[in-house]
Amino acid sequence: MKFETKTIHAGQKPDPSTGAIMPPIFQTSTYVQEEPGKHKGYEYSRTANPTRTMLQDNLAALENGKYALAFSSGCGAMTTVMHLFKNGDHIVCCDDVYGGTYRLFTKVLVNNGIKCTFTDLTKTENLKKNICSNTKAVWIESPTNPLLKLIDIEAIASICKSKNIICIVDNTFMSPYFQNPLNLGADIVLHSTTKYLNGHSDVVGGATITNNFDIHEKLRFLENAMGTVPGPFDAWLILRGIKTLALRMKAHEANALKIATYLSDHPGIEKVIYPGLKSHPQHLLAKKQCSGFGGMVSIVVKGGLPNAKKLLKKTHLFSLAESLGGVESLIEHPASMTHAAIEKGTREKLGIVDGLVRLSVGIEHIDDLISDLKQALE
Ligand SMILES: *Cc1c(COP(=O)(O)O)cnc(C)c1O
Numbered sequence: 001m002k003f004e005t006k007t008i009h010a011g012q013k014p015d016p017s018t019g020a021i022m023p024p025i026f027q028t029s030t031y032v033q034e035e036p037g038k039h040k041g042y043e044y045s046r047t048a049n050p051t052r053t054m055l056q057d058n059l060a061a062l063e064n065g066k067y068a069l070a071f072s073s074g075c076g077a078m079t080t081v082m083h084l085f086k087n088g089d090h091i092v093c094c095d096d097v098y099g100g101t102y103r104l105f106t107k108v109l110v111n112n113g114i115k116c117t118f119t120d121l122t123k124t125e126n127l128k129k130n131i132c133s134n135t136k137a138v139w140i141e142s143p144t145n146p147l148l149k150l151i152d153i154e155a156i157a158s159i160c161k162s163k164n165i166i167c168i169v170d171n172t173f174m175s176p177y178f179q180n181p182l183n184l185g186a187d188i189v190l191h192s193t194t195k196y197l198n199g200h201s202d203v204v205g206g207a208t209i210t211n212n213f214d215i216h217e218k219l220r221f222l223e224n225a226m227g228t229v230p231g232p233f234d235a236w237l238i239l240r241g242i243k244t245l246a247l248r249m250k251a252h253e254a255n256a257l258k259i260a261t262y263l264s265d266h267p268g269i270e271k272v273i274y275p276g277l278k279s280h281p282q283h284l285l286a287k288k289q290c291s292g293f294g295g296m297v298s299i300v301v302k303g304g305l306p307n308a309k310k311l312l313k314k315t316h317l318f319s320l321a322e323s324l325g326g327v328e329s330l331i332e333h334p335a336s337m338t339h340a341a342i343e344k345g346t347r348e349k350l351g352i353v354d355g356l357v358r359l360s361v362g363i364e365h366i367d368d369l370i371s372d373l374k375q376a377l378e
Helices: 003-011 049-061 074-082 097-110 127-130 153-163 213-227 232-242 247-266 283-291 304-314 346-349 366-376
Strands: 067-069 090-094 115-119 135-141 168-171 189-191 204-211 271-272 296-301 330-332 356-360
Touching: 003 247, 049 067, 049 135, 049 204, 067 074, 067 213, 074 168, 074 189, 074 204, 074 213, 090 097, 097 115, 115 127, 115 135, 127 153, 135 153, 153 168, 204 213, 247 271, 247 296, 247 366, 296 304, 304 330, 304 356, 304 366, 330 366
Parallel strands: 090 115, 090 135, 135 168, 168 189
Antiparallel strands: 067 204, 189 204, 271 296, 296 356, 330 356
């Protein structure tokens, strides 16, 4: 089945009891048993829920994986994955990572005795340098957030395999439409389904997908034990959002490329970062490991903070908000918003300067989006 067909049909069948073409929202906490232990596969909705099962089967199909789990949020998925590890374990993580991931690793998991080294994994040799005897996992995002650096997933995954380390890829930015890390050798793919997968900015959710039965069973146990589950209505909303994922991703990308090109020639902009531009240092890697370049564009505004603030204030269609991946365009300031949890010194060393602005390009008409940026930069 091709991707577009999977988004609409995988994991779902018309409801056998009524013929309803849309999957029912099984808004129930428990299920009646015929005799103790004799049931239709569902006992209690923290453990399993039919609407959630349909979402999970759909997500597994989209990532070309065998097993998927849906979670209450991307952070819920991350927290659950990180409970695969224990006191004394070590993780290597890319340095330019989602702010919430950095916060979870440095403010929460340290208290459980899990150490994390952050390093620039665009250079694969940095992984080799940082692997210790107690290293259990590598955590990457590609493209990274907000600097849109690419990491060679295949190269990282192959080092992980040779050292018996779990390779975890947060694939939120590309969505399964543009990138399938399991095909490149990753062990676990993670998503904040809040973003492109749902796509309508009306639900918070997360997911993991893997081909490894043992990892899946451990995660399933942890999810049930820790209760990081989504409600049935949230699962249903994400399932509904996914039906248009292919159409949306194409539109996000077409708009993002036009905006990146427009801003590259704008005198008020110092730098445009977009993997689809030939000027991106890893444009060739992007072409190799992804089937597209996504909808996120980062820019550095000339004149630093005052001019960045002016831009953030003056856009009308680009709303000032955190998050990304919805149909509507958003603009945000990583240094003071999504990445404020990272100390200023570390932030600036990474390149998250005060003039950096991140755009989540929506699927409005391109002419309106460009006029909005044009007037805001005047
Ligand atoms: C938003 C996001 C998360 C966290 O997901 P939530 O659904 O907000 O908990 C993790 N990783 C990336 C790349 C994200 O953009």
